[in-house]
Amino acid sequence: MRTGARKPTDDGRPFATLTETKYDCIPRLLSRPVFCVVTIFFIVLSGCASLTGPGREVYAANSLVENKKYGEAVSIYRKVLRDHPDALSAADARFALATTLAYYENPQRDYAQALQEFDEFVRLYPDDSRYRKAQNWRHVLRALHDSRKSIEDLKKLDIRHEEKRKRK
Numbered sequence: 001m002r003t004g005a006r007k008p009t010d011d012g013r014p015f016a017t018l019t020e021t022k023y024d025c026i027p028r029l030l031s032r033p034v035f036c037v038v039t040i041f042f043i044v045l046s047g048c049a050s051l052t053g054p055g056r057e058v059y060a061a062n063s064l065v066e067n068k069k070y071g072e073a074v075s076i077y078r079k080v081l082r083d084h085p086d087a088l089s090a091a092d093a094r095f096a097l098a099t100t101l102a103y104y105e106n107p108q109r110d111y112a113q114a115l116q117e118f119d120e121f122v123r124l125y126p127d128d129s130r131y132r133k134a135q136n137w138r139h140v141l142r143a144l145h146d147s148r149k150s151i152e153d154l155k156k157l158d159i160r161h162e163e164k165r166k167r168k
Contacts, residue, residue: 053084053087054083054087054088054090054093055089057079058092060076061093062096065100068105070100070103070106070107070108070109074097074100074101077094080093081094081097091121091124094125095121095128095130098117098118098121099137101113101117102114102141115138115141115145118134118137118138119138121134122135122138
C-alpha cells in the first residue's frame with residue numbers, strides 16, 4: 001500500500017516513502033548502463049588479479065613444469081619471490097617452488113631445499129588452504145632426510161669397523 005506519505009529515516013536521508021525498502025534502488029541502478037559497465041569491469045578485473053605481474057610469471061612457470069622444464073620454472077618461482085615477496089601470488093610461487101624441488105621427475109630435485117621452502121610456506125601462510133599439504137610434505141621430507149642421515153651414519157660406522165677388523 002503505497003500512500004506516498006513521507007517520514008524521516010534512520011539512515012541519514014531526510015525522508016523516504018513508507019513502503020520504500022533499502023533494496024528498492026537496485027532495479028534503478030541496474031537499469032543504468034554506466035553502472036552495469038563499471039560493475040562488470042570490476043568483476044572482470046578482480047577475477048584477473050592473479051594474472052597480473054607476478055601472477056602471470058607463476059602461471060608461466062607452472063606451464064614450464066608441465067613441459068618438464070624444471071630448472072627454468074624454479075628460476076622463475078625464485079624471481080617472483082625475490083621481486084614480489086608481498087604479492088598475492090607469492091604463496092603460489094613458494095608452494096610451487098617447494099613441490100617442484102621435491103618432484104620425483106625433476107633431475108635437479110633437492111629435498112633439503114624443498115624442506116626449507118615448505119618450512120617457509122608454513123611460517124608465512126598459516127591460513128592458506130594448502131597449509132596441511134605443506135605440513136605433510138614437511139614431515140615426509142624430514143623423515144627422508146633423517147633416514148638418509150642414518151644411512152650415512154651407518155656407512156661411516158661400517159667403515160670404522162672394517163678398518164678395526166683389518167688392523168687385527
